[in-house]
Amino acid sequence: MKRAIAAMADTLREIAGTRALWSTMLVAVLFYAFYYPAPYRHQAVTDLPVAVVDEEGSEATRRIVARLDDTRELAVVARVANEAEGLRLVREREVDGVLRLSSGLTDRIVTGSGQGGISLQVNGAYLLRAQAVAGALEAVIRAEAREAAGRLGGDFDLEIAVRPLFNTTRGYADYIFPAVSVVILQQTLLFGAAMLAARRRAGGREDRDPAAFAGTLAALTLIGIVGALFYFGPVFWLLDMPRGGNIPALLVAVPLFSLCVAALGLAIGGWLDEGDRAMELLVPTSLLVFFLSGAAWPVEMMPAWVRAVAFVSPASHGVPLFLGLNQMGASLVEMSRPLGALALLAGGAVLLAAPRRS
Template identity: 35%
Template sequence: MNTTTQPVPVATPSQQGLLGAWLHALATVVRDKGVLLLLVGAPVLYGFFYPWFYADEVLTRVPVAVVDLDHTSLSRQITRFADADPRIEVHLVTGSEREAQESLWRGEIEGYAVIPAGLKRNVVRGENAVVSIEANGAYALLNKAVQYGFAEAVGTVSAGVEIRKLQASGQSAPQARASRAPVQLQMVALFNPTEGYGSFVVPAVALLILQQTLLMGAAMLTGTWVESGQHRARATTWLGRLLALCTLGWASGLFYFGWIFVLHDYARGGNPLGALALLACYIPAIAALGALLGLWFGSRERALQVLLFTTLPIAFVAGFSWPVEALPEPLQWLRWLLPSTSGVQASLRLNQLGAPLSAALPYLCALVALGAVCAGAVLALARPSSPDARQ
């Protein structure tokens, strides 16, 4: 009696259910070293490496010079006060501005102040006296430190001169100080207590790191599926794949919000539940956009080549390193097609400023809408091409 053995049907990657597709996508990521490096290795590496550059937070003891053309007790007092300021350190005192310029060009100093001849005489006469400051404008932080350092030194000396004049007119020392500054100004940095550059830039850049690593990894992985013909799949299969990408993205987001910000003592935890809601909306939008771009490029190499050079333009239009109002009007509208635009603004409000969820709700809605549109486009473009394939 002859018996025939019926082959046992095996689910192909394009026919798997949600859980099977999720597990298969995670296994594919583990086997693909390039994608694994982008989705797992790069966020961890950047999380420890990038903030290291801003560990000092605030620049101190920036080398400067003083060009003293007055050679009086007042000019020497300004020089002493400048050297005592924590922002700057006087490395050169000269009577030639040309010498100070050459030192600036050689990189020995980052700026200098010019004390003009006749400064003390003008001050005694009650005439206007101007101390000019020249700084290296190529580096914003150095320029700021030089300008602020000299401004504080000159301002302190100027206040002392005014107080002495008021005392000479018959006022007591307390009265002179009150007349000099009748309203006391006290400045408190609410959301950046150290007023450091790292505390300002790293929380925003962290959202860009999450986006770019997940975007390139998702596009590369989708490009691999296109090259092997596995991109034609049922909706449940694609939802499982997107869920796998989101799983890795959520892990990276929790790593940054829950560990990196704590490790470097950045402002954080203003609204933890709001930050979780942000990750829940932000990561799926990136994963769906990355899969859509992978389908469009159709090649893992092309996806990496193109997306690798988009980081700086995306950071430029995100709204934290450059005023949005200074962007061309078309870019002000097109930038909302990027998840990072809404993500950065929502993160700063929820995680750093401690704003309520309602303050970031428009940005979260924009992320949900962007993710839904991209996911719908992926399901439409990657659906099986024939009825047999759908079955």
């Protein structure tokens, strides 16, 4: 035990005395907390420029155009004579879409029959923007039709209540950053641990006995815990991330996650020939690690072998685990799947990283 504590203190001293290590594991964590969410903090698509072809030119269509312009998502920046003209503006990237309100539309809304219609042609290369444009348009048309039906005494209501859970404002930063923060915590600790192990190996200073190894692992896990609690506490509060808060459960989940990442980093670093290799080889995996976590693309959609690869990235379990605890207020029992997976992975990583008996 004494040896382990001494090794832990040595490791912390080594980290504090090596710029590459403290800048990766401490400064980078601090920096990313504010740098990464900055381009998402406005939360939603705003004022995408669209062009309108108003063939009917009636009171109703003018009202629809004004309503579109009033939405958060859209700004009507051009009125064009025909669709071809609008499409030219789309291709020249002046506008994101062109909307055609064809004649007979009012009649269609009022009587529910007739040929009038609405067509939207939108730049689909940016799928997220295209969905926002189409969604805003559909909401405006639904509201208009409902009002028209109300004026005429129609009492049938097709309304469906829609309730976004946990991220109740459907904010984009509120969706991306809680997941990305787990990836940031993983990658910075993984880089640091691997760098430390590789530097020691290059210098012939590897941990030679289980006690020294346990001390090193404990020091790195501690740094991971501090980083995670910093994110899940003050950073989420400052950025006003959704909080469903199962804070006591973090006392179990955070150490397990940090231990798993630290052990994996030590295992990887033990293979490498020098400290900088860790960054060179691990940094390019960051985007993939995020996608493997299932935050942006559902895990159910991944082929089995991709899921098998995803299993060895702690973030694949950490993202559902911490979204569950921090945003959704899930219990530890409800999180037993990711917790079990992390425990298994942590055990494997410790076995891989631990010094071999000679």
